[in-house]
Amino acid sequence: MHLPTVSVICISIDMLATVVLFVVALGVSVGDINAERAALKLKVAQGVCAATKALKSVHRYTVEKVKEAEGKLEDVQNMVKLAKLKVLREKKAGSVDCRTMAFFLNYTVKKVSGMIELLPKIREQGLNLTASAGIAAGRLEEMINVFHQPSDRQESDIFFCIAGKQGEGVTKSELADCFKGGRDAIDSSHFVAFGDAEATKGWQDIFKEKDGLEGALKKHLTVDDNDPRFTRGEGRGCQLVHGMQGGGYIKDANFTEHMLWGDGILGVKKDGNGTTGYVGSTRGSDYDHDILWEKDPTASVPSLHATVSDYHSFSGLLHKYDTIYRSVTEEWTADLIQRDPEATDLLTASELTVEDVAALNSRTKQEWLSQKHAKEADKEFLMTEIRFCGKLKRRGFIRRMVKKILGGLRISWTSEG
Structure with a gap:
């Protein structure tokens, strides 16, 4: 928007x-x-x-x-x-x-x-x-x-x-x-x-x-x-x-x-x-x-x-928004994590240390986070879910689903006729 x-x-x-x-x-x-x-x-x-x-x-x-x-x-x-x-x-x-x-x-x-x-x-x-x-x-x-x-x-x-x-x-x-x-x-x-x-x-x-x-x-x-x-x-x-x-x-x-x-x-x-x-x-x-x-x-x-009042309000919202964004995208270090109460609470609940998650969000150190994967993520995510669905092969699963849909349509047309 x-x-x-x-x-x-x-x-x-x-x-x-x-x-x-x-x-x-x-x-x-x-x-x-x-x-x-x-x-x-x-x-x-x-x-x-x-x-x-x-x-x-x-x-x-x-x-x-x-x-x-x-x-x-x-x-x-x-x-x-x-x-x-x-x-x-x-x-x-x-x-x-x-x-x-x-x-x-x-x-x-x-x-x-x-x-x-x-x-x-x-x-x-x-x-x-x-x-x-x-x-x-x-x-x-x-x-x-x-x-x-x-x-x-x-x-x-x-x-x-x-x-x-x-x-x-x-x-x-x-x-x-x-x-x-x-x-x-x-x-x-x-x-x-x-x-x-x-x-x-x-x-x-x-x-x-x-x-x-x-x-x-x-x-x-x-x-x-x-x-x-x-x-x-x-x-x-x-x-x-x-x-x-x-x-x-x-x-x-x-x-x-x-x-x-x-x-x-x-x-x-x-x-x-x-x-x-x-x-x-x-x-x-x-x-x-x-x-x-x-x-x-x-x-x-x-x-x-x-105008100035609205400008400061707009700037304040942007600052708050950018602070959240940076907390996710800036490489996690001990200092950054320990300054965020949400992060420390999650670490305590999961019995993890700061060292366990340091740099976990780094796009240079974590190859799986590379932006080059983002474009294909939706497709891969869908295919992975399909493979998990009854451990069916992709082609076989899709073929059966298509036959089922087409068969249902034929039955529907016949009954209406």
Whole structure:
């Protein structure tokens, strides 16, 4: 069973179109260059886009981890199969050491049961993680999609909400981790899709780091100098950061709460004019600055917090699963066996010593465990069982069974006729 593709739509197209038109109409139509209505600096927006791209790669990560887990279960089940076959082959000759093989089978089957129990939980948590990551990416992109569009020039004054490299409004090509194939702010390019993010070389590197996805998100969403504003607050007429009555996009209305963008990665003070900016708690009741960038995004932004929580749960299940797998596949030594209560209990019950079963699971030292035998194990297992069934020769047994079946069919047809 593999994880299906999960698609998450965070806002409707109609709603998005309304917001876009509203912003384009009001975002840069009035106001002059002064200390008010500052723009966001390019690096901040690029960090948000890098975070969304990392979130979109979660889907492929979970799919591959589930496949890997399924492969490990099959691997251990093959070991059990080969052990049973060894017992069947050698029982007649009397050469099999029943006590050691009983230990091998009892111990390994217990571990297989644990893996079988965990695998559905891994699949389910992988789906939860993929969905959470998709929602979080959508909330961040929603903000970028609104902020990147206001851009205008009035004589020598240039207005925008995200600065580009040239000191003008940002272009989509400068936000390549968000947009695919775009150059201008209002062209027809589209957001980077899950498949695009997953096809990026090195996409899996973030999951190999000690802090994994959480560390990557913190890195991308940390702002330089604790200030998200372009040129430390030079006014660019961005109405989106103006929360005061009589300006911005609320006209004469009053905000009753601080305005949150990107699920709270950015906060706008309800009575601020977009002059000052710093990092802080965007969901706090008191703002010391007009523009706040969330200082602890993976803990305080709900969609990111949910994603990180699901990521840790998924990682925890994988760790538990891999621990069981290693207990079966890593060569048994005195140290490994004595650290496992299940193993020591089985040894005591069977009156075996650690030395009796050391390296019993080694695929290099135990030729019968070689993977080359696994492909033919089912066939050999079946034939061995058939030979034990009344000690009949294989051909004779099969011929008699076929005759019996065909004879029964003829009788059945005759009676029905």
